[in-house]
Amino acid sequence: MPRSQGELAEHTDVDAVTDAVLTASRLLVAVSARSIAAVDEAITLAQFRMLVILQSVGSVKHAALADQLGVNPSTASRMVDRLVAAGMVERQTNPVSRREIVIELTAEAHRVVRQVTARRRKEIARIVAKMPPETRAGLVDALLAFAEAGGETQVTTPDAAWS
Amino acid sequence: MPRSQGELAEHTDVDAVTDAVLTASRLLVAVSARSIAAVDEAITLAQFRMLVILQSVGSVKHAALADQLGVNPSTASRMVDRLVAAGMVERQTNPVSRREIVIELTAEAHRVVRQVTARRRKEIARIVAKMPPETRAGLVDALLAFAEAGGETQVTTPDAAWS
């Protein structure tokens, strides 16, 4: 195969990878969407994203949470309202600063996040298991290189649900 | 590299790939989200998904559109309402069956879809270009194998925005 240095070949190379990436994206998105619905139909994608963030950082104040989610503080505040009502998070006043309120997951929420994540990993692993083993090694190297190459562009937006 | 048939090695293999896939997913989602906002802030992700479907299939009736989007027909109907108001799509009664109404993109919508898609491809291509060229070939083969392996599970859900 022509992994040549020629400009034309190089361009074709990039194009082929781009196409492959876009194709794989479709599959990944579908997998992720399914894994939520399979565990708990009552929870929405946006809510799950919030839960994932809370699980990874422990407890945060509203402003930081809104920041991480990339939404308006008012949106975060009302989402927390609903998650409190659903018994998934708890508000706790910060003793050192009375204007700050920290939010934490309940045990129930931890369980849900674990289940969804496990489900997602399982589904991806199931797909990977179907691949010809020779291609797996290449996929790891290539994906890591891809993530590395894109890492400089900070990934801050709606990532959190895709842990 | 131990691409052995041993069970343990095989399992580790699958785990490594799964991790790599999940990492790459985060990046891909961020890229896709940015590419919409960059072109037209007025359009939402859901609306863009509808536009992409319409562009790929030409014209469809409401029921098929809702099916493709994976939403309730009522939701699709009202989304079309708003897109008509925005001048992005047109409703046309089907002469052969008066109960069917087909929806088509306007020229403006075609332009928007092209721009967003181009932007997304450009951003991915920019990342790919940063990868060590040796790893690109592996990425193509591996991603295609991955998509192939997952293809049997039908990808019908929220795919369309990720073209």
Place this chain on the structure above:
DNA sequence: ACAGACTGTTGCCATATGCAACACTTGGAG
């Protein structure tokens, strides 16, 4: 001719989001 299926619409409800206006707290500047 008519019953049942198909198709789109509308009412009602809940969630998700953004913007702007508020209220309250905190930390400095004077």
Place this chain on the structure above:
DNA sequence: CTCCAAGTGTTGCATATGGCAACAGTCTGT
């Protein structure tokens, strides 16, 4: 110490998304 600016959370208002159920036409096969 006083008071103002910045920080933080909440609420009102508006729009978009999304599901379910009820409806009103339209078609199709019996």
